[in-house]
Amino acid sequence: MQQGKTCCGRHNSGQNSTVLNQADSCIIALFLNQTNANILTSSQITWQALQPDNTRYQSIFSTVSLEECDSLAAVQPRLLNALAHLHHQTLGFPLLLLRSQENSDYLACIAEAARRFQPDETALYGGDYHIMGDTVSLLPPADASRPFTSRGGVHFADWVESEQLFGCVRQYKDRVQLEPGLLHRANGGTLILSINTLLSQPLLWLRLRKFIEQGRFDWYSQDERQPLPLTIPSLPLQLRLVLCGDRDALASFQELDVEVHEMALYSEFEENLQIVDEEDMTAWCQWTLTQARQAGLAAPEADFWPPLINEAVRMSGDQETLPLCPRWLRRQLQEASLHGEAINAEALKDALEARQWRESFLVDRMRDEILFNQIMIETEGEVVGQINGLSVIEFPGHPRPWGEPSRITCVVHPGDGEFTDVERKAELGGNIHAKGMMIMQAYLIAELELEQQLPFSASLVFEQSYSEVDGDSASLAELCALISALANQPLSQHIAVTGSVDQFGNVQPVGGLNEKVEGFFHICQARELTGKQGVILPASNLRHLSLSQDVVDAVQQGQFHIWAIERVDEALPLLTGVVWQSESGESLLNTIQERITQFNQQESRPRAWPLRWLNWFNHN
Numbered sequence: 001m002q003q004g005k006t007c008c009g010r011h012n013s014g015q016n017s018t019v020l021n022q023a024d025s026c027i028i029a030l031f032l033n034q035t036n037a038n039i040l041t042s043s044q045i046t047w048q049a050l051q052p053d054n055t056r057y058q059s060i061f062s063t064v065s066l067e068e069c070d071s072l073a074a075v076q077p078r079l080l081n082a083l084a085h086l087h088h089q090t091l092g093f094p095l096l097l098l099r100s101q102e103n104s105d106y107l108a109c110i111a112e113a114a115r116r117f118q119p120d121e122t123a124l125y126g127g128d129y130h131i132m133g134d135t136v137s138l139l140p141p142a143d144a145s146r147p148f149t150s151r152g153g154v155h156f157a158d159w160v161e162s163e164q165l166f167g168c169v170r171q172y173k174d175r176v177q178l179e180p181g182l183l184h185r186a187n188g189g190t191l192i193l194s195i196n197t198l199l200s201q202p203l204l205w206l207r208l209r210k211f212i213e214q215g216r217f218d219w220y221s222q223d224e225r226q227p228l229p230l231t232i233p234s235l236p237l238q239l240r241l242v243l244c245g246d247r248d249a250l251a252s253f254q255e256l257d258v259e260v261h262e263m264a265l266y267s268e269f270e271e272n273l274q275i276v277d278e279e280d281m282t283a284w285c286q287w288t289l290t291q292a293r294q295a296g297l298a299a300p301e302a303d304f305w306p307p308l309i310n311e312a313v314r315m316s317g318d319q320e321t322l323p324l325c326p327r328w329l330r331r332q333l334q335e336a337s338l339h340g341e342a343i344n345a346e347a348l349k350d351a352l353e354a355r356q357w358r359e360s361f362l363v364d365r366m367r368d369e370i371l372f373n374q375i376m377i378e379t380e381g382e383v384v385g386q387i388n389g390l391s392v393i394e395f396p397g398h399p400r401p402w403g404e405p406s407r408i409t410c411v412v413h414p415g416d417g418e419f420t421d422v423e424r425k426a427e428l429g430g431n432i433h434a435k436g437m438m439i440m441q442a443y444l445i446a447e448l449e450l451e452q453q454l455p456f457s458a459s460l461v462f463e464q465s466y467s468e469v470d471g472d473s474a475s476l477a478e479l480c481a482l483i484s485a486l487a488n489q490p491l492s493q494h495i496a497v498t499g500s501v502d503q504f505g506n507v508q509p510v511g512g513l514n515e516k517v518e519g520f521f522h523i524c525q526a527r528e529l530t531g532k533q534g535v536i537l538p539a540s541n542l543r544h545l546s547l548s549q550d551v552v553d554a555v556q557q558g559q560f561h562i563w564a565i566e567r568v569d570e571a572l573p574l575l576t577g578v579v580w581q582s583e584s585g586e587s588l589l590n591t592i593q594e595r596i597t598q599f600n601q602q603e604s605r606p607r608a609w610p611l612r613w614l615n616w617f618n619h620n
Contacts, residue, residue: 043539043563043570047556050547052319054306057281061305064285071290072113074283075273075324079113082267086190086240087117093263094212094240097253100269102194102244105327107156110244110269114154114190125150125188127235129178136176138233147180148235152189155182159197162204168222171229178232183208183217188238195245195253202256209260211237244269272321284322291329297337303345308332311352313546314514320543362395363402370405371526375464377405379524379533382490385410387575389462389477390498390520390535391469392512403512403519405496407463408474410481414599415457419482422461423469430470439472440479442503443568447581447589448596455599458482472500473510476536479568480575487591491575494532496520499541505568509540514547521551521560529554534561536571 054061073080079098086096100106124141126148141149157164160182167181183191198205211217216234221227243253254261273284288308289299300308311332312322323329333343335355340347369375377388389406421437423429429437437460445454460478462469476499484491498516500508517535524533542564554560565571569580572588581589 043565043574045542045555045562045564047552049542050545050552050555050562052309052313052546054309057278057305058302060278060282060285061302064282064289065299066286066289066293069286071283071286072109075287076113076270078267079110079269080116082265083114083117083242086242086265089240089265093209093260095260095264096240096242097195097250097261097264097266098242098244098269099247099250099267100244101246101325101327102158102196102249103327104158105330106269107158107192107194107244109326110242111154111156111190111192114192114242118152118154118189123151123188125152125236125238126184129232129235131176131178134230136178136230136232138235148178148184150185150187150189153186154190154192155186156192157182157197158194160193160204161201163222165204166207166217166220169219169228169232176229178219183211183237183239184235186239187217187235190240190242192242192244195243195249198243199249199252199256205256208241209257212239212241271324272316272318273324275320275322284324287324288329288333291326292333292343295330295333297333298343300333300336301342301344304336304343304348307345307348307352310546311348313544317511317544319546359399362398366393366404367522367526370523375407377407377523378493379527380530381493383493384488384490385412385481385485386493387477387481387484387491388493388496388520389474390496390516391474392515401512401515403515403517405520405523406465406474408460408477408481409463410458410460410478410485412456412458412482412485414455417454418457420457420459422459423465428465428468430468432472433470433474436472436475436500437478439503440475440482440501443501443505444479444482446503447505448592450596452600455596456486458485471510473498473512475500476507476538476568476571480571483572483580483588483592484576486595487576487578487588488595489576489578489588489591492532492577494530495534495536495575497536497571497575499536499538499565499571501568507538507540507565507567507571509538509544513537513541513544517545517562518548518551521554524560525550525554529559531559532561534563536563536565536574539564539566 082096082098086094098110100110124144126141128139128141128143128146129148130137130139143149144151163181165181165183167179167184170177170179198208207220215237217237218234219228219232245253273280273287275281275284285305292299309322313319315328316323332348332351335351336343336348339350339354370377378386379388386407386409389408390403391406392401392403394401419437419441421429421434424434424437448454460482462474477497479501480491480497483489496516498510498513500510502508517537520533520535524530551560555562563571563574565574572578572580576588578591579587581587
């Protein structure tokens with residue numbers, strides 16, 4: 001009311017222009033506030049989007065079973081197709097290169113798939129060695145119980161050495177004994193091995209390749225300096241080979257033997273299943289039930305599935321993708337069975353909480369560094385040129401990564417337009433981080449539309465960071481800090497930011513979203529939630545969210561917020577309360593351009609004669 005009276009008084013005194021200007025300012029301020037409010041609400045994410053939506057699959061969870069289903073065929077069609085081709089292959093080298101993990105759980109699953117294509121014949125392979133004095137003879141196979149006679153089958157090993165694979169010739173005084181190896185037991189069938197076994201022992205591969213190509217097994221002396229004590233006939237050999245390994249191991253094998261690599265079949269053990277409809281979800285649940293049965297566990301109850309899916313999404317990193325890793329699934333099932341009489345939601349929750357507590361010692365100690373102000377992170381107030389970025393820490397030997405806020409600061413000063421990346425200068429910044437910095441700078445220079453060089457220089461740094469920083473996920477936060485410093489506009493410290501930017505100002509997805517959000521949330525929670533704190537993240541990252549229940553509850557209660565944006569100019573009003581660009585009224589872009597204009601005008605003014613004389617003196 002008092003302001004209204006003052007305006008009326010000024011109007012009566014004839015100062016019409018002043019009153020109109022104030023009215024215009026009020027209208028503009030009201031418009032900007034309304035615009036900011038719209039941005040706040042339009043980009044804010046509801047709590048329902050913070051975890052996978054499992055409600056549409058409730059009927060599946062209640063009825064899923066293993067009756068009349070083939071879970072392996074549903075989730076590993078490429079594997080089965082490749083094994084079928086390997087079994088019917090008659091020309092070339094009978095080898096399948098399979099990208100998969102090399103542990104026993106994976107190899108057992110691959111072996112189970114390969115057994116589907118083994119014939120039910122009673123054919124015998126190999127032969128029967130008879131030793132009489134110094135003479136060794138080979139008879140045709142007649143009895144499958146004999147050590148060098150085989151019915152084929154599928155055999156696997158995650159690690160094997162020469163004697164285990166090829167057997168050996170043992171001699172004790174005048175007695176000679178032949179001992180079979182894995183190769184003899186697999187004769188006529190399929191042998192599954194780890195690629196790293198052969199990469200670590202190249203001689204094994206050279207001999208194995210020779211035996212398969214020649215179709216016979218030749219005996220070698222264990223001591224290469226001495227020949228065999230007697231002549232041993234070669235054993236007929238028929239074998240299909242599957243070599244399993246990750247992409248790096250497959251690449252190394254290609255370098256080891258280019259010729260065989262070109263002849264081999266190739267396929268992959270699929271690590272994840274894309275969930276598109278109820279049929280996919282049913283297949284995943286049945287695959288999980290298969291792992292439970294093979295582990296000797298009871299079938300999970302209906303309420304077990306939603307929390308398992310939440311944890312699975314954290315593992316896969318996508319709400320529409322669920323992991324197929326047998327070892328990971330069995331671990332969740334086994335740990336849940338240890339925390340309850342039945343495998344249900346409560347048991348899984350207790351198991352996950354216990355695991356997190358066991359693994360959280362280092363995380364808690366590093367979080368204490370922030371809470372005790374040894375690492376300075378602000379979660380209240382406003383500061384020019386300072387912002388909370390979000391990082392993911394991966395510590396060697398620690399079982400899981402975790403998120404932490406990082407204080408990013410920027411200062412500007414008169415200069416020639418140079419942007420100094422302190423991390424890069426100190427050789428603590430990686431190449432990807434440097435690339436993100438250059439892209440961020442290119443966007444800003446293009447937006448300013450300068451006809452001359454920027455008269456300011458800037459310096460950006462991760463404060464209290466003493467190890468290498470890499471990745472471009474902080475480029476959005478760094479850009480906001482730079483704009484804040486150039487416009488001299490404070491940034492809200494209640495909000496943390498993650499995301500990368502391109503040269504057109506689009507915000508791009510980044511990794512580690514769940515850990516980043518939870519890392520900042522736990523700091524805010526320890527200091528008491530105010531209802532203003534939150535995280536800005538890329539809208540394209542929404543499908544990657546599977547946040548812990550305490551974060552979801554805080555968002556539902558309005559104590560914590562998450563905003564999803566698509567462009568840089570959506571983040572700036574949330575952080576500063578001022579829009580980035582506006583045709584009329586206050587904007588950060590106009591403020592920066594005005595500062596540049598003022599600085600250039602000051603530089604163009606003639607200096608006082610003592611200063612001109614001093615400048616002449618310095619040059620001479």
